[in-house]
Amino acid sequence: MSNRPAATTPPTSADVARLAGVSRATVSFVLNDTAGGRVGEQTRQRVRAAAAELGYVPHAAARSLRAGRTGVVLLAGSAAPIGPLFSEFYRELQGALRRHGYTSVLYGPSPGEGDEPARAWAELRPAAVLCMEPVLTPAGVDLLHRSGTRAVFSMSTAPVAGAHALIIDQPEVGTVAGAHLLAAGRRRLGVVIPADPELDQFSGPRLAGVRAAAASAGTGPVETLSLDYTEASGAAAAARCRELGLDGVFCYNDEYAMLLQRSLQDLGVDVPRQVALVGADDLLLGRLLRPRLSTVGMTLLSGETLATLIDQAIADPTAPPGTQNLLTLRLITRDSS
Amino acid sequence: MSNRPAATTPPTSADVARLAGVSRATVSFVLNDTAGGRVGEQTRQRVRAAAAELGYVPHAAARSLRAGRTGVVLLAGSAAPIGPLFSEFYRELQGALRRHGYTSVLYGPSPGEGDEPARAWAELRPAAVLCMEPVLTPAGVDLLHRSGTRAVFSMSTAPVAGAHALIIDQPEVGTVAGAHLLAAGRRRLGVVIPADPELDQFSGPRLAGVRAAAASAGTGPVETLSLDYTEASGAAAAARCRELGLDGVFCYNDEYAMLLQRSLQDLGVDVPRQVALVGADDLLLGRLLRPRLSTVGMTLLSGETLATLIDQAIADPTAPPGTQNLLTLRLITRDSS
DNA sequence: CATGGCTGCTTACACGTGCAAGCGTTACAC
DNA sequence: GTGTAACGCTTGCACGTGTAAGCAGCCATG
Incomplete structure (x- = not known):
């Protein structure tokens, strides 16, 4: 600088x-x-x-120095390539926060370890912090509160002590897909995992969800297929899928599912006869391939609703942290399963 | 609030x-x-x-009040649903700015008219403003400079007086695609335009580019097909395409192209024999359909490079505003054209 | 022993703003 | 004619920080 x-x-x-x-x-x-x-x-x-x-x-800095509060809502997290669903969600949230009189600051991937991210966020004296990465610790939450942050939200699979919890039930995505495949009589299940390590925080819990479904159905182990979203990698995963004799695969999302489906077809594997596929996100494009892709449709809480929630939490910082489910799931059965 | x-x-x-x-x-x-x-x-x-x-x-506000500068780079613009290409670009840019010691603030869609957006941005006393929406006026640039902003960048098709220009040559995208279709002997051209009015700022110039190519080739008028990215709308556009007797269509991007291609095929139209299609963005998914989608591949300047450019402009605010092309294009011919 | 420089710390001001309290003037009621 | 209230504006402090300037004490040098 x-x-x-x-x-x-x-x-x-x-x-x-x-x-x-x-x-x-x-x-x-x-x-x-x-x-x-x-x-x-x-x-x-x-x-x-x-x-x-x-x-x-x-001068906004002088004004908020004098006023003792900033009207900044800090959105911390990687802003990762997490698909159109979340992009639209952020967009909505940002607009809604503006309408409530807040300025949203995107902080990007968190620097350092332990309390460092929380410390860096606290410097901006935000009215609220919404953390979308699994870097928030109870100590970090405490630090934020002590430095004047009026509300801290964690957006993840599990709650963080002291923070309002916005639960994204990733395991349930896997469970819904796995249960569907099992109900259709599939027994040798696989799960496609993106090779990008930044997506592990999402793909890991989903895999666990499929495993949970398999366990409660008493089937054998669930295999994993790593995919780095290239055609070559797709072909390799398809070959491995055939080797392993899998008959049902849940893919991290529709894009990975479409890649695997094409790769399987190029290998002469019949989808869904030999291998059933389920994706996630319900992308329009998934309906364009043949067979049409089955998928786990996900609906997020509206940005407006969340903005209101944040505003209320800021208004009453003493209220005990609440828990709110962000995600509504529904299985959409098309032709690939 | x-x-x-x-x-x-x-x-x-x-x-x-x-x-x-x-x-x-x-x-x-x-x-x-x-x-x-x-x-x-x-x-x-x-x-x-x-x-x-x-x-x-x-306390960051107190510190920057005293210091007289903020280290904030304001990224103004809708953060629109502009695809994975730009998402990745922002992500990179944000990380690079952090590495240079700046805090990037995403301002979201601009409020108000005329100078209002610039005025709102100026309140934050950012070191630099990067405006990615066509709302920046020369008066706005002047206002920003007078309130201490050291560098203003416009990211658009045409430069804005007083601001550093990051040119995204949208018309060229259309020209490249149009020239390709014309070279392949197509004469009745059409262009798919997203119905979402927020995308007009991108689709309009691309259409103009196709029209320019058609004009210099001396063919008839270029038709437009509006598409709102639903299957129903795709079917309608395909029908209209056949009615008009089009033999070559450039689609706003690969997603719209894939939708139209599927809709045409469902109507029994042979792609590329009867109608040739060209998309844009070179999405991996475009290679999964059959025929494989031809597309205009686009490469953006790296985030690191742009961050360095911004840093230099901040270091020397008196330097005359420069012009930099952000986009590199290449036509990728596959099977749909 | 006086001078000067170095060390380790403090005092004091400035950054730009919002707002409580104060103060002179006018208008009105009694 | 005097008390009182309202109006229209100013004076002054506070927010939390960075840093220039200053000030004792100490040691080395002359």
């Missing part, structure tokens, strides 16, 4: 006051429409004109 | 100073490892221990 001085300093409210021939307080009263401050109409106009002429813009 | 007072105020450097039995300046010297400030080793340890005990975290 470079630190050369600016060419010219931006106008402050003092400059506006000077130009309008009034005190700085008057400027503040006028520009903020403060209830208590009574200012005559012609003075108001002089102040507004002066502000416009100078191109005055208030 | 709710504004109840916090339960307890966070510790400040004054609290740390009191606990360590030193002055506040000493605390600052120790915690920032300031070169000029000379502090004895045992005092350093006392200060560090006190800071740890209180859970002290510096």
Whole structure:
């Protein structure tokens, strides 16, 4: 980060006051429409004109320093390539937070270990932190609270002590898919796992869910197929699938499912006769392949709803942390299973 | 935005100073490892221990108020559903900016008209603004500069006066695709336009590019097919395509292309014999359909490169705004054209 | 022993803002 | 004519930080 001085300093409210021939307080009263401050109409106009002429813009840092609160909601997390579903969700959430008067700051992947991420977030004195990565510790939550953060939300599979929990029941995705395959009479199950390690936090729990379903049905072990989302890797996974004699595969999402389906077909394997496939996300594209892809449809809580939840939690920081399920699942059976 | 007072105020450097039995300046010297400030080793340890005990975290707003600069890079724009290509790009850019010592703030869709967006951005006193929506005006750029923003970047088809230009040559995407279809002997061209009005800023220029190619080849008018990314809409577009007797269609991107291709095939139209298709983005999924989808492959500048560019522009705000092409195109001919 | 420099720390100000309290003037009621 | 209230504006402090300048004490040098 470079630190050369600016060419010219931006106008402050003092400059506006000077130009309008009034005190700085008057400027503040006028520009903020403060209830208590009574200012005559012609003075108001002089102040507004002066502000416009100078191109005055208030200084958010100074304002929130004085006010003691920032109106920043920190969205911490990798903003990973987690598909259109979550992209749309963030988009919605961000718009809704804006409507509630908050500024959302995307913090990106968390630096460091232990408390470091929480410490870095706390520097911004956000009103709330929404953590979407599995890096939040109870100690981190405590640190945030002690530094004035009014609400901390964790968005993950399991709750974090002290934080409001937004549960994304990843295992249930696997369980729904696994139970479906088992109910259709499949017995040798496999699960496609993305090779990208950043997706492990999502794929691991889903795999566990399939295993749980298999265990309760009393079938054999569930195999894993690693896929790095290239055609070559797809062919390898398809070959391995045939070797292992799998007859039902749950794929991490529809994109991976489509790749595996094509690779299996290229190998002469009949889908769904020999191998049944289930994806996740219900992408439109999954309906374009033949056979049409079966999938686990997922609906997230609306951004507006979550924004309201966050606003309430900020309003009452003393309320005990709640738990909210973010995800609604439904199995959509098409032709691939 | 709710504004109840916090339960307890966070510790400040004054609290740390009191606990360590030193002055506040000493605390600052120790915690920032300031070169000029000379502090004895045992005092350093006392200060560090006190800071740890209180859970002290510096106040970013106060710090940047005092410093006069923020290290914030504002990424303004809708963060629209613009596909995996741009998602990955933002992700990279954000990480690279972090590495350069900046905090990236995603501002989301811009509020208001005229100068309002620029005014809202300026409140944060960002070191740089990167605007990815066509809402930046020369007056807005000027306002930002006058309020201390050291570098303004516009990311769009055409440059904006006063701002560094990151050109995304959308028309060229259409031109490349159109020229290809024309070279293959197609004469009745069509272009698929997403119904989502938020994508008009991208689809419009691409359409113009196709029209330019058609004009220079001296063919008839280029038709447009509106598509809202549902199967029903795909069927309608395919029917219209046949009615119009089109023999070559450029689709906004691969997803729309895949939908149209499937819809045409369901209608019994032979792709590419009767209608040739070209998409854009070179998605892996486009290779899974049969025939494999021809596409305009796009490569963006690396996030690291852009971050370096931004850093340099911040370091020297007086340098005249430069122009940089963000996009590299290449036509990938497969089987659908 | 006086001078000067170094060490280790403190005092004091500035950054830009919001708001409580104060203060002079006018208007009105008694 | 005097008390009182409302109006219209200003003075002054606080928010939490970084850093220039200053100030004792100490040692080395002359």
